[in-house]
Amino acid sequence: MTYEHVRLTEEDGVATVTLDRPEKRNAIVPELAAELDDALARVEDRVRVVVVEGEGEAFCAGMDLEKRFHEPRKEGPRAFYEAGRKTGRMFTTLYEYRRPTVAKVDGWTFGAGYCLQAVCDFAVATDEATLGLSEINFGIIPGGGAMWAAVNTMNRRDALYYTSTGEPFSGAEADQMGAVTMSVSEDEYESAVEELVDSLVEKNPVALQFNTAVLERVRYMDFDRALDYERGKSEEMKYYQEDEWVDEGIGQFKDRRYRPGLESYEERSGE
């Protein structure tokens, strides 16, 4: 597949997928969604971290209001449904992705764009970024995952407030609410992303994959079930990583080569 609305680059085990429709503030059309999905699938097995960013003034201004809603509406229910299906798949892909994903939230981030950053594992914003759940401003509720994104990144009061008023908020405010991982000034932005990515790259990739998947599951379990589930999943993880954790992770501590409270062990093989 050749890409028209997305750019994919790879360097030192880190893939960067750039939404590249700046003239439309990176609004999501079916082609962009399909390309993003394809790019993610292409690199999933061979990189250690994926960064998702937007070209120009926006991270992502949400669904393309004309091409996702207005035009399919004229064509009828079937076309409307298909537009939703085609543009929605990439959210599931990102949510279930086996590598850590980092959204760079710089500029406009609305509706489906908000959802896009929320389904990434981490979101680094600039203090000046503008985010919002603007659906109510044109008469609907957040859908297609955006309501889920609101309640899973904000507390109930904030989610109700911002989905009911459609009021935009800054990256700094998003950070205060815990809606993004962190927000920093423009000056510190690139180095903050780099630092986070570097720290993820040096972790055991099997452990990282299980960490996210297990965390998402146990959030909805009571303690007894979570204990069982965590035990089982931990054993599965150890099997897949061929006990590297005990040989190297604990072994290097035993040899006093590092302090695990403060840093990572050195990997056995550059997987």
Ligand SMILES: CC(C)(COP(=O)(O)OP(=O)(O)OC[C@H]1O[C@@H](n2cnc3c(N)ncnc32)[C@H](O)[C@@H]1OP(=O)(O)O)[C@@H](O)C(=O)NCCC(=O)NCCSC(=O)/C=C/c1ccc(O)cc1
């Ligand atoms: C503040 C913006 C982002 C930027 O303002 P600006 O920098 O002054 O730029 P412009 O407004 O001039 O926009 C530049 C170009 O980008 C286009 N654009 C800019 N956002 C867009 C855009 N979301 N679409 C389609 N063209 C755009 C805009 O039309 C224009 O096109 P053109 O006139 O050809 O230059 C402004 O464009 C704006 O408010 N955009 C709409 C943002 C918004 O409300 N997004 C939420 C969309 S709703 C959503 O994502 C999903 C909801 C959903 C709900 C239910 C479901 O079941 C599933 C999904």
